[in-house]
Amino acid sequence: MTRMEPLKLAILGCGTVGTEVVRLLHEQADDLTARIGAPLSIAGIAVRRPDRDRGALPVPRELFTSDAVGLVKRADVDIVVEVVGGLEPARSWLVDALRAGKSVVTANKALLAEDTATLAAAAADGDTDLYYEAAVAGAIPLLRPLRESLHGDRVTRITGIVNGTTNYILSKMDSTGAGFGEALDEATELGYAEADPTADVEGFDAAAKAAILASLGFHTRVTAADVYRVGITDVTAADVAAAKEMGCTVKLLCIAERRTDPDGTDSVSARVHPAMIPRSHPLAGVGDAYNAVFVEAEAAGQLMFYGAGAGGAPTASAVLGDIVAVARNRRLGRSGTPDSAYANLRIRPMGEIETRYHISLDVADRAGVLATVATVFAEHGVSIQTVRQEGRGQGGEALLVIVTHRAPDAALRSTVDALASLDIVRQVASVMRVEGETAQ
Ligand code: NDP
Ligand code: HSE
Numbered sequence: 001m002t003r004m005e006p007l008k009l010a011i012l013g014c015g016t017v018g019t020e021v022v023r024l025l026h027e028q029a030d031d032l033t034a035r036i037g038a039p040l041s042i043a044g045i046a047v048r049r050p051d052r053d054r055g056a057l058p059v060p061r062e063l064f065t066s067d068a069v070g071l072v073k074r075a076d077v078d079i080v081v082e083v084v085g086g087l088e089p090a091r092s093w094l095v096d097a098l099r100a101g102k103s104v105v106t107a108n109k110a111l112l113a114e115d116t117a118t119l120a121a122a123a124a125d126g127d128t129d130l131y132y133e134a135a136v137a138g139a140i141p142l143l144r145p146l147r148e149s150l151h152g153d154r155v156t157r158i159t160g161i162v163n164g165t166t167n168y169i170l171s172k173m174d175s176t177g178a179g180f181g182e183a184l185d186e187a188t189e190l191g192y193a194e195a196d197p198t199a200d201v202e203g204f205d206a207a208a209k210a211a212i213l214a215s216l217g218f219h220t221r222v223t224a225a226d227v228y229r230v231g232i233t234d235v236t237a238a239d240v241a242a243a244k245e246m247g248c249t250v251k252l253l254c255i256a257e258r259r260t261d262p263d264g265t266d267s268v269s270a271r272v273h274p275a276m277i278p279r280s281h282p283l284a285g286v287g288d289a290y291n292a293v294f295v296e297a298e299a300a301g302q303l304m305f306y307g308a309g310a311g312g313a314p315t316a317s318a319v320l321g322d323i324v325a326v327a328r329n330r331r332l333g334r335s336g337t338p339d340s341a342y343a344n345l346r347i348r349p350m351g352e353i354e355t356r357y358h359i360s361l362d363v364a365d366r367a368g369v370l371a372t373v374a375t376v377f378a379e380h381g382v383s384i385q386t387v388r389q390e391g392r393g394q395g396g397e398a399l400l401v402i403v404t405h406r407a408p409d410a411a412l413r414s415t416v417d418a419l420a421s422l423d424i425v426r427q428v429a430s431v432m433r434v435e436g437e438t439a440q
Pocket of ligand 2: 163200
């Protein structure tokens with residue numbers, strides 16, 4: 001067998017994920033060479049602080065540089081691996097690399113959710129590969145199945161838990177009755193939540209992943225700005241207890257749907273928000289910081305993907321898989337399946353999406369209250385599935401818990417606004433969407 005020239009990698013970033021990428025490249029070197037048919041060699045590693053002590057990382061110090069631009073431009077670099085994050089300068093590095101015909105592997109969900117179009121165009125210009133399996137759900141093979149295995153089918157819905165930090169927090173709130181703040185503190189102590197957990201708890205991270213999943217699933221460019229987003233900061237222990245009362249648990253869901261209207265027009269939607277789901281739902285048992293994604297396709301039916309969605313080693317596993325794929329393609333002088341956005345479907349706003357609400361109202365406990373509340377629902381065309389009333393003791397107040405049937409989100413929101421303005425409603429105590437079929 002003839003010995004092949006090594007394929008050279010420029011690694012951009014050596015933090016949580018990059019460190020594990022470098023470690024795996026070293027530890028698996030012989031197997032990777034056998035799988036690719038040529039060895040991989042690291043041309044350089046760009047970081048912010050090249051002189052920082054990197055512990056026992058198995059690479060010579062001279063490989064570290066702060067000059068990412070220079071590293072990407074090197075003529076001997078074949079593959080650029082970007083594990084820095086953020087929009088710029090990452091976008092410029094990757095566009096330059098792709099246009100120059102270098103293959104790119106990235107885990108940068110924020111950039112992909114903002115501007116896959118620019119990266120995909122640069123990959124087409126350079127006739128090269130842009131792979132990003134690690135950008136959604138860490139170690140779980142999910143994007144390649146959507147991009148390749150399911151290409152002969154029509155994906156209709158993708159429902160997922162795609163943020164580990166928030167799933168840990170909500171699972172804790174469910175199992176211990178803790179409030180949001182207490183559960184977040186625990187997630188921070190365990191290293192799941194970052195020092196600034198905004199991107200996770202406000203749903204930005206999950207929204208970026210929803211955009212990527214919807215784009216791949218529906219062959220339509222969906223960006224983070226197209227994704228309706230609500231985080232979990234307003235989820236209370238009372239919401240979680242109310243969910244339990246009706247046999248549900250609260251999860252931060254990412255939902256991407258394709259719908260065909262009666263006139264035959266297709267449209268898509270993507271949203272991220274907390275929702276009550278029945279405990280029998282396949283996603284209800286996904287605890288701790290795990291991720292899971294449930295894909296529904298016309299011919300394939302229901303598929304479930306589950307595993308570690310974050311962390312250095314699991315994410316590096318997905319990065320390495322992409323490195324092997326693009327390296328093989330280079331060896332064979334071909335490129336892999338490009339992104340397809342040919343369908344260019346209309347993106348439906350949240351107001352048009354049909355969902356269900358669980359609404360808790362503090363109301364005056366007197367004759368006619370229930371009828372008045374029911375009239376507001378009827379006036380907005382929202383049908384009630386169940387109503388439960390509990391006395392609140394001596395104060396002449398009661399708690400009304402209403403679960404609706406499916407209705408357009410805009411109608412549900414107007415209903416809640418109208419309820420809030422009634423004299424008999426002391427307070428709208430909580431509003432949460434419900435997904436999946438509930439018994440009550
Ligand atoms: P870290 O913050 O741990 O690491 C970032 C790395 O980028 C560091 O090595 C840093 O250098 C380097 N860096 C920052 N700015 C620059 C710059 N201007 N020029 C050169 N190098 C720079 O991030 P993670 O490893 O956690 O994440 C990397 C990417 O992977 C992100 O896109 C993230 O969204 C994605 N991702 C992360 C997951 C995770 O679980 N952590 C899961 C899935 C995806 P220095 O070391 O000197 O500070
Ligand atoms: N902060 C993210 C999470 C990392 O908690 O899931 C993985 O993308």
